Amino acid sequence: MVLPGPESDLRMNLVVLGNDILSEFQRKKELFIDDLLKKFLKKDVRRTPSHFLDVITFLYSIDLIELKDYKLKVIKYGQTQKNLF
Numbered sequence: 443m444v445l446p447g448p449e450s451d452l453r454m455n456l457v458v459l460g461n462d463i464l465s466e467f468q469r470k471k472e473l474f475i476d477d478l479l480k481k482f483l484k485k486d487v488r489r490t491p492s493h494f495l496d497v498i499t500f501l502y503s504i505d506l507i508e509l510k511d512y513k514l515k516v517i518k519y520g521q522t523q524k525n526l527f
Contacts (some may be wrong), residue, residue, distance in 0.1 A: 454488060459497045464506065464516065472515045 451457055466473060466481060475498075478520075482494050498514070501507045507514050 443499050453486065454521070456497060456500055459489075459493060459508075463497055463501065467516045472513045475509075475512055475514060478514060 460473070462485065463478065465484060466478060479491065479494050482497075483489050498507070502509070506517060508517055
């Protein structure tokens with residue numbers, strides 16, 4: 443669930459984990475899935491590959507990342523899309 447409960451740890455929230463993954467794209471435009479998974483798991487011992495897949499699915503479903511040839515990259519809006527409609 444995207445909205446955190448009152449007793450939940452925000453560091454393990456889907457949105458926070460998604461922001462953590464998106465911050466990796468500031469250094470490189472494209473990243474291999476395996477490399478991104480390794481970086482994701484190293485940041486906290488409580489993270490699992492299942493968390494990674496949930497976050498990637500979330501980011502893909504809201505159209506922030508795209509997958510091509512085992513590489514992920516951030517979709518840049520602004521040049522073509524002027525508004526949500």
